[in-house]
Amino acid sequence: MSEKVIVVTGGSGEIGCQVFYDLAKKDFVVVFTYNNNKEKAIEIETLIKSYSPKSFCYKVDVSNSENVMTFASILEDKFRGI
Numbered sequence: 263m264s265e266k267v268i269v270v271t272g273g274s275g276e277i278g279c280q281v282f283y284d285l286a287k288k289d290f291v292v293v294f295t296y297n298n299n300k301e302k303a304i305e306i307e308t309l310i311k312s313y314s315p316k317s318f319c320y321k322v323d324v325s326n327s328e329n330v331m332t333f334a335s336i337l338e339d340k341f342r343g344i
């Protein structure tokens with residue numbers, strides 16, 4: 263079976279944390295972005311990695327097209343076919 267990967271822009275808030283945690287427990291690889299709240303994003307990433315070790319967060323300013331393209335390239339390299 264192929265990996266189930268979910269990619270979410272934003273998500274370092276409380277609702278994002280709970281949703282990501284629930285998805286990680288259901289065998290999803292969770293990839294989410296943050297822009298300003300690195301400390302909270304790392305906290306969430308650490309929590310979800312206990313269930314889904316391939317999950318990660320990445321700093322992206324979605325108003326910057328270069329940032330978005332870099333993130334898209336990282337996803338393509340890591341997951342082939344997203």
